[in-house]
Amino acid sequence: MADRVEGGSPAEIVIVGGGIMGCALAYDLTARGAEVLLLERRELAREASWASAGIISPPSPKYGAKAELALRSYARYRGLVQEIEDASGIATGWTSRGIVNVATSENEDALRETLRWQQAHGLNAAWLDAAALHEHEPALRADGTFSGGLFNADAASLLLGEFARGLARAACRRGATVREQCAVFDIETSGGRATGVRTVDGTIAAGTVVIAAGAWSRQFSDDLGSRIPTRPVRGQMLAVANAPLPINGVIQGSGGYLVPRADGTVAVGATEEHDAGFVAEVTPAGISWLVDLIDRLTPSLKDGRLVATWAGLRPASDDDELILGKVPQLDNVWVCSGHFRSGALLAPGTSEVLAESIMSGNVDTSLAPFDPGRFA
Ligand SMILES: Cc1cc2nc3c(=O)[nH]c(=O)nc-3n(C[C@H](O)[C@H](O)[C@H](O)COP(=O)(O)OP(=O)(O)OC[C@H]3O[C@@H](n4cnc5c(N)ncnc54)[C@H](O)[C@@H]3O)c2cc1C
Numbered sequence: 001m002a003d004r005v006e007g008g009s010p011a012e013i014v015i016v017g018g019g020i021m022g023c024a025l026a027y028d029l030t031a032r033g034a035e036v037l038l039l040e041r042r043e044l045a046r047e048a049s050w051a052s053a054g055i056i057s058p059p060s061p062k063y064g065a066k067a068e069l070a071l072r073s074y075a076r077y078r079g080l081v082q083e084i085e086d087a088s089g090i091a092t093g094w095t096s097r098g099i100v101n102v103a104t105s106e107n108e109d110a111l112r113e114t115l116r117w118q119q120a121h122g123l124n125a126a127w128l129d130a131a132a133l134h135e136h137e138p139a140l141r142a143d144g145t146f147s148g149g150l151f152n153a154d155a156a157s158l159l160l161g162e163f164a165r166g167l168a169r170a171a172c173r174r175g176a177t178v179r180e181q182c183a184v185f186d187i188e189t190s191g192g193r194a195t196g197v198r199t200v201d202g203t204i205a206a207g208t209v210v211i212a213a214g215a216w217s218r219q220f221s222d223d224l225g226s227r228i229p230t231r232p233v234r235g236q237m238l239a240v241a242n243a244p245l246p247i248n249g250v251i252q253g254s255g256g257y258l259v260p261r262a263d264g265t266v267a268v269g270a271t272e273e274h275d276a277g278f279v280a281e282v283t284p285a286g287i288s289w290l291v292d293l294i295d296r297l298t299p300s301l302k303d304g305r306l307v308a309t310w311a312g313l314r315p316a317s318d319d320d321e322l323i324l325g326k327v328p329q330l331d332n333v334w335v336c337s338g339h340f341r342s343g344a345l346l347a348p349g350t351s352e353v354l355a356e357s358i359m360s361g362n363v364d365t366s367l368a369p370f371d372p373g374r375f376a
Contacts, residue, residue: 012037013358014197014206016184016220017213019049020343021336023164024351025210026171026178027084032359036176037206038168039199041183045164048214051280051312052160053237053259053269054344055250057099058123058152060114065369066322066346071121073349080348081158087173090166092158093262099155100128100137102146102253102297111150124154139245139298146253157250157259160344184213187223187333194333208332208358214315215278217323217337225329227375230337232278232313235270236286240294240304247298256293258301265307268294272341274316282309316340324354324370325363334358335372 013029015022018040026038056077059070081094103111118125133149134142168178179201186198187209196205211217211224215232239261247266251258259267271286287309294301317323317338327333336354339346357364363371 012206013208013210014039014204015210015212016197017211017216018044018164018168018178018180019047019212019214020045020052020160020164020167020347021214021339021351022210022212023167023171024347025212025336025355026176027167027174028351028355029358030171030174030176032355034355034359036171037204038171038176038178039182039184039197039204040178040180041200043180044168044178045161047280048312048314048343049164050161051235051237051310052344053257053267054093054158054160054163055099055257055259056156056158056345057250057252058118058125058155059121059345061117062114063342066342068366069346069349069353070342071349072352073346074123076348076352077156081163084163084166084170087170088166090162090169092163092166094156094158095260095262096154096156097249097260098151098153099250099252100133100149100151102133102140102149102251104145104147104253108147115150118152124152126151126153137248137251137298139243139247139300140251141297141299145296155250157261158344159261187211187220189223189330192329193331208334210334210336210354210358212336214337215313217315217335224327224333226327226372228323228327228335228337228372229318229375230315230323231274231318232276233316233340234273234276234280234311234313236273236282236290236309236311237267237269238287238290238306238310239265239267239308240301241265241307243304244300245298247301251297254293254296256290256297258294258297266301266304268301278313280311280313282311286311314340315343318375322346322350322370323372324350325357325367325372328373328376338370
């Protein structure tokens, strides 16, 4: 065994990966009295969580088995953001000006069904007719394409990377240790348990290991004797400043979205590319798709100033469902991955339920559909 490095103890929960999931777990585990060591191979939250549009959209029927986690997250968000900003001093860019899903002849029935579902679940949802829609968002294409829209006044957005850093800092204030530039190579196991993790700095003993390595989580499948079939799905985005007409809240439609930020820019996203591998790069084809999206939604925005382009790798799974819970063959290894396009929304609920499960040693029944054992 390589030298044990400072910061590891057999009692400790070692989290592998410092994206939003790892950081939220560090926060929620320390809240329950756990000793936590968070290991991140780069800087905190520089992968999917940094690239994220950070839309905290209201839950809807499309979440399927995830609806309960989505509702739990949505209800927790505003208070948690305030708590983290106060505890960490990090501004998250929280902007709560609602979201409108624009309706066309093709999707209006589905949106009205979503409206009924949301109202039945106590969410703040209303229908805007075409006139009200254009009064709310004057930059929207006004040629009759949009017949109205579903409006959720409580929806918000934030800078997910900053929120993750805030969670990690708040966790450190409660005693967690965070190590950046500390890649984990292997999980060491013996007698049906993980004993530690082998890192760039040597082996660190661990009482419990949580894999929260986003799209990269699959790299630990062989060590764990269990498939963790995560895969990267690239998303490209751009940002525009000096919008000629205001974008008041998040606008969703035509397969994409516009997100007005606290700094006055508008983020536009996002492509969904399943064959780009682990290449988080912007391409001319991606930018062209985003420009077409702007044209379909708010043509005037094309005359703003292009200030940034970026890409990130969403963690999807082979069956497009979350991977949350205990690894079948090992008593003390947990996985938290597969959040694909909803990790910003789902983080607070996911980490709360998983932290409770890890501390009690019993997987919460609400996590049953996401059991990592289904891939065995
Ligand atoms: C363009 C884009 C837009 C999005 N928009 C939204 C949105 O509006 N709303 C929403 O809800 N969701 C959105 N998402 C999805 C959401 O951002 C992701 O689901 C979420 O960020 C995933 O978080 P994560 O912590 O699982 O993964 P990541 O943020 O990728 O974090 C995983 C971390 O693990 C680290 N790591 C990997 N391997 C190792 C190792 N061997 N050792 C140590 N560390 C390791 C990585 O460096 C990384 O920091 C978007 C995603 C993208 C890319």
